[in-house]
Amino acid sequence: GARRPGGGRDEERARARLRHDLDVAVGWLRGRPGVDRDRIVLVGHSMGAGAVVRYAVAHPEIDRTVAISLPDGGDVPAGWPGNLTLVVGGLEFAGFRQAVDEATRDAPPGSRTRVVAPGVEHVSVLFAPRTHAAVLDALPGRTGGPEPSPLTRPGGAGLLLAGLALGFVPLAALLPRRARPGAGGPRTGWWLSATVPAAGLGAVFAALLPTARLPLAVGGYVAVFLLLTGVLLAAAARYARPGGTPPTASGVRSAVVAVAFLGYAVLAVALPLHLGLTSTVPVGARWWLLPLVAFCCLVFLLGAERLAGGDGLRYAATGGIAVLLLAAAAVLGLAPGFVLLVVPLFAALVAWQAAWAAVLRRRAAPWWLAPLLGAVLLAWPIATTLPLA
Numbered sequence: 001g002a003r004r005p006g007g008g009r010d011e012e013r014a015r016a017r018l019r020h021d022l023d024v025a026v027g028w029l030r031g032r033p034g035v036d037r038d039r040i041v042l043v044g045h046s047m048g049a050g051a052v053v054r055y056a057v058a059h060p061e062i063d064r065t066v067a068i069s070l071p072d073g074g075d076v077p078a079g080w081p082g083n084l085t086l087v088v089g090g091l092e093f094a095g096f097r098q099a100v101d102e103a104t105r106d107a108p109p110g111s112r113t114r115v116v117a118p119g120v121e122h123v124s125v126l127f128a129p130r131t132h133a134a135v136l137d138a139l140p141g142r143t144g145g146p147e148p149s150p151l152t153r154p155g156g157a158g159l160l161l162a163g164l165a166l167g168f169v170p171l172a173a174l175l176p177r178r179a180r181p182g183a184g185g186p187r188t189g190w191w192l193s194a195t196v197p198a199a200g201l202g203a204v205f206a207a208l209l210p211t212a213r214l215p216l217a218v219g220g221y222v223a224v225f226l227l228l229t230g231v232l233l234a235a236a237a238r239y240a241r242p243g244g245t246p247p248t249a250s251g252v253r254s255a256v257v258a259v260a261f262l263g264y265a266v267l268a269v270a271l272p273l274h275l276g277l278t279s280t281v282p283v284g285a286r287w288w289l290l291p292l293v294a295f296c297c298l299v300f301l302l303g304a305e306r307l308a309g310g311d312g313l314r315y316a317a318t319g320g321i322a323v324l325l326l327a328a329a330a331v332l333g334l335a336p337g338f339v340l341l342v343v344p345l346f347a348a349l350v351a352w353q354a355a356w357a358a359v360l361r362r363r364a365a366p367w368w369l370a371p372l373l374g375a376v377l378l379a380w381p382i383a384t385t386l387p388l389a
Contacts, residue, residue, distance in 0.1 A: 015051070018048075019054075022055045026059075036141075037061075041065070042056055043138075044066070046068070046069045046122065047389075050067075050070060053103075056082050057080055060082070064082075064084070064085065065084050066084075066135050067085070067086050067087070069122055070086060070099045070100065071096065073099040078106045084107075085113040085115065086114050087134050088100050088115070091121040092120075092121055092122050092125065113138075117134075118130065121341075123344075126150075127150050127151060128150065129149075131150070132147075153276040157275050157276020158272070160272040161272035161276075164264075164272065168268065172363050175257065191307060191308070195307065199229050201228070201232055202228040202232060202325075203326065203334055206225040206329075206334075211224045215388050216289050216293070216386055218336055218339055219293065219386040222382060223296040224296065225329075226300035227295075227296040227299050230299035230300035230301070230303035231299060233304055234299075234303035234307070237303065237307040258369060261372075261373055262373065262376060266380065268377075269376065269377050269381060270380050270384075279385075280384045285388060290380070293382050294375050296379075297382075298372065301374045304371070305368075312354075312357065315370075316354035316357075319353070320347075322350070323350055326339060327339070327343045330343070345381065346378075353374030354374075356374065356377070357371075
């Protein structure tokens with residue numbers, strides 16, 4: 001996961017928790033039958049790379065360490081004799097390559113192995129064949145034989161993800177056809193002049209608020225940004241059409257449809273990610289972070305829907321503008337710099353939910369159903385996969 005910006009007491013507490021977790025994991029491993037206590041290898045990525053390096057520095061009995069996308073070369077003391085493999089993606093930000101340069105400077109001869117995985121960035125570096133080979137090379141006592149491909153699980157998960165995403169189309173076809181309401185949003189110029197400032201002010205206000213108090217690194221800022229932007233979009237829609245309310249479907253049938261579609265949305269996003277990439281089962285603090293992040297996403301998408309007034313292109317463009325301004329906020333220093341690492345994922349999720357919204361709009365589904373499902377698609381990966389701190 002990404003390193004949380006900031007420092008001081010909060011960062012030290014986070015580091016202490018990581019040290020404790022590694023103590024527990026290493027202690028458990030040493031107690032396993034058939035494990036050579038003197039040949040343990042630690043592997044970590046990003047924030048985890050810094051954690052395993054610091055642990056290995058403090059525990060010379062660790063045989064070797066593999067740091068993938070090490071954020072801070074200062075975690076490796078000059079002259080430290082430990083065996084360290086440093087892996088960095090060829091498309092990662094310059095700071096990660098600089099960290100590798102710093103970590104290898106003044107190193108004892110033969111103690112460092114530097115590996116560049118070509119054509120991958122901060123997340124896909126985990127599934128690069130070059131990274132996989134570097135980790136296997138660091139393991140002691142390899143016996144040979146066929147090596148598992150690092151693309152087997154994510155490849156299968158990608159096919160499942162695509163199938164479940166496309167499977168939404170025939171599912172939506174089961175909805176009864178109704179007359180499609182005409183678009184009732186403001187003129188394009190007014191819509192754009194409201195959307196851009198709303199997202200811009202959301203980025204600024206999110207930076208001023210204590211978003212770092214949420215224990216979800218990076219995702220805390222993103223959630224508050226979405227919440228504030230959604231409120232501003234809804235206020236703009238209210239100003240554009242005072243007193244106007246969209247037609248609302250009611251009754252037991254609508255509730256049943258909403259529950260069924262929500263279940264499908266959870267399945268479509270969580271199952272492929274869980275089987276092929278990382279755990280998406282909420283545990284610990286994520287049980288209360290998930291509904292909180294989902295609420296923030298829902299407010300944003302409801303505001304976008306209200307301001308778009310039923311226009312699918314404007315609704316999708318609102319998400320695109322939010323992604324661009326979120327990236328700009330990170331570049332300008334308003335948002336944590338590591339937000340840039342999740343912008344590609346966020347953009348893909350925004351595009352996915354916009355596509356589903358277009359399908360529902362063709363069936364004249366209740367106006368609130370698309371934002372409800374979109375909130376699940378956005379929130380589940382953010383709340384369950386971004387690192388806790």
